[in-house]
Amino acid sequence: MSAVVAMRLPVQVDLSGFITLLRRLQVPHRVSEEAGEQVLWVPGEQLAEQVRELYARYPQGDAAAEMPPAVASTSGDGLLARLWRSPVTAVMLVLTLVVFGITAAGENFAAIRWLSFTDFRIQGDSIYLNYLAATLAEGEWWRLVTPMLIHFGWLHLAMNSLWYWELGRRIEHRQGAVSLLALTLLFSLASNFAQYLWGGPSLFGGLSGVLYGLLGHCWLYQRLAPNDSYRLPPGVLVMMLVWLLICMTGIFELLQFGAIANAAHVGGLLAGCVTGLLGGALARRHR
Structure with a gap:
């Protein structure tokens, strides 16, 4: 299954908390930087839609994991x-x-x-x-x-x-x-x-x-x-x-x-x- 773009976000956005959450949920993904944007890739459009919904609810990921x-x-x-x-x-x-x-x-x-x-x-x-x-x-x-x-x-x-x-x-x-x-x-x-x-x-x-x-x-x-x-x-x-x-x-x-x-x-x-x-x-x- 080919990788598709789940999200594109400015490089100023801190994705570290959300990435930690994806790792804990064992969601396959990778992040690249293209033209001043962070690009989050996942295998398949269905998973991409689920990731977008997850980000809408928990943009900071697991708050307890990333909080100072x-x-x-x-x-x-x-x-x-x-x-x-x-x-x-x-x-x-x-x-x-x-x-x-x-x-x-x-x-x-x-x-x-x-x-x-x-x-x-x-x-x-x-x-x-x-x-x-x-x-x-x-x-x-x-x-x-x-x-x-x-x-x-x-x-x-x-x-x-x-x-x-x-x-x-x-x-x-x-x-x-x-x-x-x-x-x-x-x-x-x-x-x-x-x-x-x-x-x-x-x-x-x-x-x-x-x-x-x-x-x-x-x-x-x-x-x-x-x-x-x-x-x-x-x-x-x-x-x-x-x-x-x-x-x-x-x-x-x-x-x-x-x-x-x-x-x-x-x-x-x-x-x-x-x-x-x-x-x-x-x-x-x-x-």
Whole structure:
């Protein structure tokens, strides 16, 4: 039986939810892009008519499958159930909390030195940091990513954990646990190297570089392949970018609130924009 066109829709229309529904119903189909339109093909005119009726009733497909994790849960859906659905997000947050306890909220330097980007020693009131080449020569490659687990104070931990919970679940829901883990490690590498190359050997840590990577990824992925999961609340992107610019002014150092790893934020954001462009382009082509 030859394939026939069931529907033609503009490329701006998000078909991902409806495609998920067709897969669950085991409806044979394929989607192509022709002259600025998405074309949905099925075998036979009778099936095409049924698909058109299905789309008229459920254009978003299975709403629970495509709704962002932040709003997909029901009133009876507890925290443990949501953690179970997002294992990588949950493990990252638990691991961060454990490290926070071991490092005594960033005060236990004996523990921090095993997770920092470069090794260091403290003598009196001074801190002496190794260069990266010397640290890696010892085979301590885990240091390339472990700074993301270090947090200095409860506010630092709370803000980063909340944003990772929000953005991490979206990516894990949309692209899977393996993708979130890979992106987290990649953005940690990018942000840590950016901070080291900009500021030289220094003591820094936190998930914020990774968070800016996740933000950039969701932002540009959504621009190229619109979907409900990556549609962030209005103003979130602007707020995060404005906050980045404020931090780069040096106001917090001037007020003696502590140094901000601005290069890590920028490095993570740029890496996230690259993965968002690539992922969004591939998703759009596949669609």
